[in-house]
Amino acid sequence: INPDLPDSHLLRGWYDAIGNTQAYRTFSSAAIAGAGADRGLFNRSELRTIAMVKDENLGMGEKNDFFTIKASIIHVKQENFAYTACRSEKCNKKVVQTSDGRWECISCGLTFDEPEYRYLLSISVADHTGQTWLSAFNDASEMVFEMKAGDLLSMKNSDEAQFSRLMSNVRSKMYNFSCRARQDNYNDQTKVRYNINWITKLDYKTEIKALVDSMRVYA
DSSP states (O other), X not given: OOOSSHHXXXXXXXXXXXXXXXXXXXXXXXXXXXXXXXTTOOOGGGEEOHHHHHHTTTTOSSSOEXXXXXXXXXXXXXXXXXXXXXXXXXXXXXXXXXXXXXXXXXXXXXXXXXXXXXXXXXXXXXXXXXXXXXXXXHHHHHXXXXXXXXXXXXXXXXXXXXXXXXXXXXTTOXXXXXXXXXXXXXXXXXXXXXXXXEEEEOOHHHHHHHHHHHHHHHO
């Protein structure tokens, strides 16, 4: 039970975040074909527009709400997009630099010569109904930039022009964003935050079929 292995930690993290709310399906080759490019994490029944997410007040209840939107990235905050993290696979919490130049984890107490850099992004996305901000952690952010946070930070510090081109190329790209909506209290103010659990690229064959099916309903 709960073996101390990297794959086990990834599976447990997925289950605690969204897996325990998913509907079980019988194993079949058809299910594999349908999951295909999105690893089975994209549930079209949870697909909403941005306007629907806000109108339905998702995240305002006591429990987290899960939804998926198909939207385009319109802006990525370039300030503080990464943080210095613990190198322990079981932690990943923030580390601080000590007086001797080493890095100490404020959670597990381990020290390292160098920290690991992990993403913590704020992404503005839009569809045909509106715009909203999403928070993206490390795994989701790596899918957007297709590189590690430390490499992107090095690029920003060494080649500002290349960094700007990369940020420009990211804009207008469309993805399926599987998200969690939850309440967050800060300075006695309650606000709903949308955290990205997973990002999937569009499977255009699936998208075309969904559009055709929608047109047949109206026909």
